[in-house]
Amino acid sequence: SVMEADVGDKPLWVGATAVSRTLDRSPLGRKLVRQREALLSVDDEVQRIIKALKASGRLSRTAIFFTSDNGFMHGQHRLTRKSVPYRGATEVPLVLRLGDSTAAGLLDSRAAAANVDITATVLGLAGLPNTTQGQSLLAPDQRGGVPLLGVARQAQGVARPPYCGWRTPDELFVRYGSGEEEFYDYRADPYELDNAVADPAYAQRVAQLRAVARSACTPAPPEFGPTFDQPTWQYDDGIPQADHNDNG
Numbered sequence: 001s002v003m004e005a006d007v008g009d010k011p012l013w014v015g016a017t018a019v020s021r022t023l024d025r026s027p028l029g030r031k032l033v034r035q036r037e038a039l040l041s042v043d044d045e046v047q048r049i050i051k052a053l054k055a056s057g058r059l060s061r062t063a064i065f066f067t068s069d070n071g072f073m074h075g076q077h078r079l080t081r082k083s084v085p086y087r088g089a090t091e092v093p094l095v096l097r098l099g100d101s102t103a104a105g106l107l108d109s110r111a112a113a114a115n116v117d118i119t120a121t122v123l124g125l126a127g128l129p130n131t132t133q134g135q136s137l138l139a140p141d142q143r144g145g146v147p148l149l150g151v152a153r154q155a156q157g158v159a160r161p162p163y164c165g166w167r168t169p170d171e172l173f174v175r176y177g178s179g180e181e182e183f184y185d186y187r188a189d190p191y192e193l194d195n196a197v198a199d200p201a202y203a204q205r206v207a208q209l210r211a212v213a214r215s216a217c218t219p220a221p222p223e224f225g226p227t228f229d230q231p232t233w234q235y236d237d238g239i240p241q242a243d244h245n246d247n248g
Contacts, residue, residue, distance in 0.1 A: 001076040011182065065095075098138075112144065113137060147164070149165075163176045171183070171209065178233050
């Protein structure tokens, strides 16, 4: 998917994004390598914290959450930004160590989590009532998915419509204010190479996810349109440039 040659199945804003062999004036992939190398210092600090907790006898009753605020596109679908619905920008690691009760290497592939779920989990571990809209990650019933919302942005010289979608652990459905839609089944297409929203084999599932997204997107994002089913955004609408903190 990196600098994908054929994006005819993608929305117009993706097709209008130029193919580039550099990212921030560096050869493609160099920035990603350097970011991962920089994480070595984070590993060292985590080790120091673990050792300190162990030495003080508190490791067995300490919960540790390791995650990130967002992902980032490193050329997938020609994009070098966040604030897009694709999995490179929306899928981040979430690692939990819950005292001595967590088995090493345990993987829960069911979990689709929002940031607010971390707060709910911490409150539950502390024996406090959940005062958030989050759901504890330790609850027997897991989220079926999370909403994805985005306002209109302009970056890489291209206007990206506002969008509203629904992400499950294995699927992505997104509807744009332009009326365009995308659907990907990550079990069959992990790199989002073929937009299957019009594939008859997925018609029933797309309809289900569209209904869930419609419910989650009420009201619709700003400038999307009056309702989810009445998108009115136009590609020639004036929209703001992405600010520095958005990284494009």
